[in-house]
């Protein structure tokens with residue numbers, strides 16, 4: 001199969017959405033959890049989390065347009081600047097997936113989707129207890145992407161909690177953590193580590 005830009009533009013909304021959401025390959029599967037200043041918690045699945053830099057330790061994620069639809073994650077982050085990013089694991093992919101439904105602002109997806117809030121130290125936003133790999137984030141910057149009215153939210157890492165065994169040789173093993181990946185908007189994959197290579201130096205490149 002081969003699709004041109006013109007073919008893509010003629011696709012139905014759903015067909016295009018499914019195809020284009022898959023072409024970047026496996027995306028990270030995360031639950032982003034927040035709390036409003038009124039104390040209502042929120043948790044939703046996001047596949048757009050990206051690494052932006054290690055020093056300072058920055059992660060970004062993309063929020064869909066906020067003009068016509070209330071985006072609780074975005075609003076809560078703007079309110080108190082705190083959020084958590086929690087890897088999704090096979091035991092709770094289904095619960096995680098259903099956090100994407102459009103629940104009322106006053107309803108916590110933690111309750112409806114049967115996920116457990118966990119508070120670590122004095123960090124304001126809830127972590128997801130079922131996840132063994134979680135990150136506490138402080139909001140730093142929101143960049144409007146005018147091409148499609150999405151917003152890139154940038155935050156700095158303040159806490160990382162992960163299983164000891166997955167970081168034993170100072171190289172995070174995502175097969176050990178059992179973090180899953182996402183393709184499109186509704187398929188979840190397990191990850192298998194197939195190789196680890198040293199830092200690539202030109203002088204060390206040999207014939208393969």
Ligand SMILES: Cc1cc2nc3c(=O)[nH]c(=O)nc-3n(C[C@H](O)[C@H](O)[C@H](O)COP(=O)(O)O)c2cc1C
Nearest residue numbers: 044045046047048062063064071072073100101185
């Ligand atoms: C697999 C999957 C990945 C998603 N990734 C994103 C994403 O990266 N950005 C986004 O804005 N919405 C994403 N969504 C949609 C949100 O989960 C959904 O809009 C949710 O209702 C947002 O919750 P909120 O309004 O409480 O913030 C994704 C949905 C699914 C099912």
